[in-house]
Amino acid sequence: MSQLDSYTPTSGSTDLQIDHYDLDLDYEIRPNRLTGRAVLHGRVLAEASTIELDLCGLKVSQVLLNDTKTRFKQTRAKLVLHSHFVADEPIIIDVRYAGKPRPQRGAWGDVGWEELSDGVLVAGQPNGAATWFPCNDHPSHKATYRCTVLVDSDYTAISNGELLEVTRHGSRTAWTWESAHPLATYLATVQIGAYRRDRISPAGHAPARVPLWLACGDHLWKQAQDSLGKQHAMMTVFERRFGEYPFGSYTVVVTDEALEMPLESQPLSILGSNHLRAGWNRERLVAHELAHQWFGNSVTPHRWADIWLNEGFATYAEWLWSEDSGQRGIDTHAREAHDRLATLPQNIVLADPGGPGMFDDRVYMRGALTLHALRSLTGDDVFFRVLRSWTAENRYRTVSTAGFLDHAERVSGQPIRSLLHAWLFEPRLPRLP
Numbered sequence: 001m002s003q004l005d006s007y008t009p010t011s012g013s014t015d016l017q018i019d020h021y022d023l024d025l026d027y028e029i030r031p032n033r034l035t036g037r038a039v040l041h042g043r044v045l046a047e048a049s050t051i052e053l054d055l056c057g058l059k060v061s062q063v064l065l066n067d068t069k070t071r072f073k074q075t076r077a078k079l080v081l082h083s084h085f086v087a088d089e090p091i092i093i094d095v096r097y098a099g100k101p102r103p104q105r106g107a108w109g110d111v112g113w114e115e116l117s118d119g120v121l122v123a124g125q126p127n128g129a130a131t132w133f134p135c136n137d138h139p140s141h142k143a144t145y146r147c148t149v150l151v152d153s154d155y156t157a158i159s160n161g162e163l164l165e166v167t168r169h170g171s172r173t174a175w176t177w178e179s180a181h182p183l184a185t186y187l188a189t190v191q192i193g194a195y196r197r198d199r200i201s202p203a204g205h206a207p208a209r210v211p212l213w214l215a216c217g218d219h220l221w222k223q224a225q226d227s228l229g230k231q232h233a234m235m236t237v238f239e240r241r242f243g244e245y246p247f248g249s250y251t252v253v254v255t256d257e258a259l260e261m262p263l264e265s266q267p268l269s270i271l272g273s274n275h276l277r278a279g280w281n282r283e284r285l286v287a288h289e290l291a292h293q294w295f296g297n298s299v300t301p302h303r304w305a306d307i308w309l310n311e312g313f314a315t316y317a318e319w320l321w322s323e324d325s326g327q328r329g330i331d332t333h334a335r336e337a338h339d340r341l342a343t344l345p346q347n348i349v350l351a352d353p354g355g356p357g358m359f360d361d362r363v364y365m366r367g368a369l370t371l372h373a374l375r376s377l378t379g380d381d382v383f384f385r386v387l388r389s390w391t392a393e394n395r396y397r398t399v400s401t402a403g404f405l406d407h408a409e410r411v412s413g414q415p416i417r418s419l420l421h422a423w424l425f426e427p428r429l430p431r432l433p
Helices: 216-227 233-244 280-293 306-324 330-342 361-378 380-393 401-412 414-424
Strands: 016-028 035-043 048-054 059-065 073-075 076-086 090-099 104-106 111-117 120-122 145-151 157-159 162-169 174-182 189-195 198-199 212-216 251-256 270-271
Touching: 035 401, 059 073, 059 076, 076 090, 111 157, 145 380, 157 174, 157 198, 189 212, 189 216, 212 216, 212 233, 212 306, 216 251, 216 380, 233 280, 233 306, 251 280, 270 280, 280 306, 306 330, 306 361, 306 401, 361 401, 361 414, 380 401, 401 414
Parallel strands: 016 145, 212 251, 251 270
Antiparallel strands: 016 035, 035 090, 048 076, 059 090, 073 076, 104 111, 111 120, 120 189, 145 174, 157 189, 162 174, 198 212
């Protein structure tokens, strides 16, 4: 098997395409015990005698291939299946597994399934999905999902997509979620807590076109409602700037605990209780995570080297919200970011920052400045036409920096590749236009 991505060299497989994951999970909170069944529908891409899935920290008891038991072995981070695999033939992989899930440590800290003081948070970016289900863990392999989580009835379980049903089984309750829109494995999630779940009130803002949901503890409910009502206005602004919201609803989960950073999933985001406080530094993060639904979730980088297509765009969305909501203008944000970057080492290439550096603050800021440079060069009408057509034409697909440059040149009729070359492909910080 050849390496899929040098940024996450031990994750993902070039030999297998999974189109749908059907997950049935039974989770006991106090002992942190997960019992799971994952049914994967897909195809093998080339004839082979073995194929690999990503899975770490959990023990597999049985694997069926197309309803027939098959031989398998486990390494630290892989589930290896032995059989005669024929190229392009449909395959159904049925895996039974169990254990005490825990995050795996990498260059970016702990990622994956994480116990809270009273619940669970899953932060899968970039390669933490394998801590809770067998998968082909790379953003180039998007799939649809159905996930049922059985937990004690005092708890709410939230996963991707829309809630299909809630079924009580004595003292326990099964929550079934379905994502009909394909998503990358790093966005697959389970959030479990003693949460109340209901709509977010507009709190004086015009209601958004899209249903907005909140899940958090009763003791945080009023504070969260007061803090997050502005998301109705954010959604309206972003739909005007980026095009129609790509999913059926949007949810924010607020954990009881403080989190260093919020995180995006699809179609939801996870905030810590500390992110409900007033102030721009918290408000911008709320806008940032919402913007990821367009940039990162619906339109997903085909490889991790293009992470600026997520983070630069979401950072620029912060500045757009600031200006459109009557706070500081975009030019002010851009000047401040440029001044700050000028004081930092200039040794990152935006379009290929390197695995350990892909979540560096400089990628976020320089990515946003690259978009501001594009806007300055093309003018507002063309710039926002580029963004809206980019999200529309690539909805639910994976993309690249080269693809964005081709798109921007086609829509604008200008030599965007040469105009943005220094911003994207040279470490030295260019001047602002």
